[in-house]
Amino acid sequence: MATRIFIVDDHYMIIEGIRSLLQNGKGLEWIGHAMSATSCMAFLQTHQPHIILLDINLPDISGIELCKEIKTKYPKIGIIGLSSYNQQSYINKIMDNGASGYVLKNATKEELLDAIETVMDGEKYLSEEAALIVKKNVGSKIPIITRREKEVLSLISEGLTNNQIATKLFISITTVDTHRKNLLAKFEAKNTATLIRMATHLEFI
Amino acid sequence: MATRIFIVDDHYMIIEGIRSLLQNGKGLEWIGHAMSATSCMAFLQTHQPHIILLDINLPDISGIELCKEIKTKYPKIGIIGLSSYNQQSYINKIMDNGASGYVLKNATKEELLDAIETVMDGEKYLSEEAALIVKKNVGSKIPIITRREKEVLSLISEGLTNNQIATKLFISITTVDTHRKNLLAKFEAKNTATLIRMATHLEFI
DNA sequence: CCTACAATCCCCTAAAAACAGGATTTTCAT
DNA sequence: ATGAAAATCCTGTTTTTAGGGGATTGTAGG
Numbered sequence: 492m493a494t495r496i497f498i499v500d501d502h503y504m505i506i507e508g509i510r511s512l513l514q515n516g517k518g519l520e521w522i523g524h525a526m527s528a529t530s531c532m533a534f535l536q537t538h539q540p541h542i543i544l545l546d547i548n549l550p551d552i553s554g555i556e557l558c559k560e561i562k563t564k565y566p567k568i569g570i571i572g573l574s575s576y577n578q579q580s581y582i583n584k585i586m587d588n589g590a591s592g593y594v595l596k597n598a599t600k601e602e603l604l605d606a607i608e609t610v611m612d613g614e615k616y617l618s619e620e621a622a623l624i625v626k627k628n629v630g631s632k633i634p635i636i637t638r639r640e641k642e643v644l645s646l647i648s649e650g651l652t653n654n655q656i657a658t659k660l661f662i663s664i665t666t667v668d669t670h671r672k673n674l675l676a677k678f679e680a681k682n683t684a685t686l687i688r689m690a691t692h693l694e695f696i
Numbered sequence: 697m698a699t700r701i702f703i704v705d706d707h708y709m710i711i712e713g714i715r716s717l718l719q720n721g722k723g724l725e726w727i728g729h730a731m732s733a734t735s736c737m738a739f740l741q742t743h744q745p746h747i748i749l750l751d752i753n754l755p756d757i758s759g760i761e762l763c764k765e766i767k768t769k770y771p772k773i774g775i776i777g778l779s780s781y782n783q784q785s786y787i788n789k790i791m792d793n794g795a796s797g798y799v800l801k802n803a804t805k806e807e808l809l810d811a812i813e814t815v816m817d818g819e820k821y822l823s824e825e826a827a828l829i830v831k832k833n834v835g836s837k838i839p840i841i842t843r844r845e846k847e848v849l850s851l852i853s854e855g856l857t858n859n860q861i862a863t864k865l866f867i868s869i870t871t872v873d874t875h876r877k878n879l880l881a882k883f884e885a886k887n888t889a890t891l892i893r894m895a896t897h898l899e900f901i
Numbered sequence: 902c903c904t905a906c907a908a909t910c911c912c913c914t915a916a917a918a919a920c921a922g923g924a925t926t927t928t929c930a931t
Numbered sequence: 932a933t934g935a936a937a938a939t940c941c942t943g944t945t946t947t948t949a950g951g952g953g954a955t956t957g958t959a960g961g
Contacts, residue, residue: 501802502710502713502780502801502802503713503717503801503802503803503804503805504709504710504713504717504801504802504803505707505709505710505713505801506713507712507713507714507716507717507805508707508708508709508711508712508713508714508716509709509712509713510716511712511713511715511716512708512709512712526802548780596707596708596709596710597706597707597708597709597731598708598709599708600708647889648889648893649889649890649893650885650886650887650889650890650893652887680855681855682855682857682888683887683888683889684852684853684854684855684888684889684891684892685853685854685855686889687888687889687892687893687896688853688854688855688896688901691892691893691896691897692896696893
């Protein structure tokens with residue numbers, strides 16, 4: 492039986508690229524693509540791929556969330572994370588959320604086929620570069636922030652004061668202040684300026 | 697004569713994707729690809745494409761720099777910028793550096809062919825989304841800051857207080873404060889958080 | 902010469918953020 | 932159900948920023 496492949500990515504060129512790369516792969520069946528999380532979930536109600544190639548940067552919800560959702564509903568599907576950049580933080584996150592592999596978008600055809608094969612065998616796969624990055628960043632921790640903290644962080648970056656954030660989120664100023672304190676602690680940032688800089692570089696914003 | 701297309705992108709999948717998208721395009725000749733700025737310049741010494749599809753995010757130097765370089769040496773080549781994201785600042789920058797078009801990586805086959813055709817006709821092309829962004833950001837100028845201001849800006853982003861910056865630069869706190877005030881004014885930022893966010897996105901830091 | 906601009910310095914006040922201690926409730930997975 | 936983690940709220944003090952004035956040097960260009 493052919494391995495059924497489904498791909499979720501919002502970039503047309505990537506979809507085309509992967510389709511083209513997989514065209515000659517033996518034992519692979521391309522069963523379609525989705526360009527958003529919602530259309531992906533809709534597709535899965537009627538189709539059962541073996542492997543989903545899942546872009547981490549999606550327009551509606553993050554690929555990481557989607558990965559979790561897919562894994563909860565369809566635990567048998569193997570998920571391989573895809574990303575354009577060496578987003579250190581994301582590699583860990585998506586693997587923690589049930590993905591079985593991670594491949595960068597500059598991967599070669601061989602790497603991609605290798606990843607699919609490895610995951611089909613029930614093992615985990617990290618592309619060479621991804622593995623390097625994980626190795627390189629051992630110790631340089633990526634903070635794990637909560638939904639609410641992320642929300643506050645993003646509002647801070649938009650220039651809102653604690654007061655305005657409090658009003659917007661219907662919470663007390665002191666709560667916002669606490670979230671802010673926790674953010675500073677988690678990022679080990681001295682002040683807002685560093686916080687925003689780090690968050691931007693780690694692509695939290 | 698067929699339009700000779702050359703592509704510069706460090707992502708294998710994108711290269712494959714575009715190759716696949718252009719395969720059926722009439723009058724197009726795919727003459728190769730480069731995955732870095734240096735190999736691109738090397739290729740151009742022996743080949744003359746009509747159109748270069750140029751990714752903005754390259755590993756060695758930025759696509760914007762490369763664009764300038766290509767245009768200086770080979771002014772006849774039409775360059776179409778490619779980018780994954782709606783990087784507002786980049787659209788202006790690459791167009792200012794001689795590019796004739798800008799297409800997002802989630803463009804359809806039609807958009808891409810349209811872009812190539814338009815540029816071959818000697819006109820400029822902006823993809824729908826890109827045009828929207830530019831339109832949305834009319835008036836949102838890129839601030840011009842002085843050497844000293846840039847210095848202060850970068851120290852702010854590193855988390856130094858005005859006091860520490862003053863000590864470091866051997867100037868008074870009030871001077872630092874003035875620079876800060878001017879930075880906020882130039883970026884039209886409400887506070888430090890927005891300032892740093894904008895500066896990061898506009899690549900001042 | 903004169904102007905523009907950068908870079909420097911000063912004073913002031915209100916608002917905001919940083920920092921340090923807490924405490925309570927809700928949510929969620931084992 | 933129980934414990935951990937998240938999210939909420941509180942009371943303080945100290946430091947920093949935001950934002951408003953205004954002023955002095957030096958330098959480069961028209």
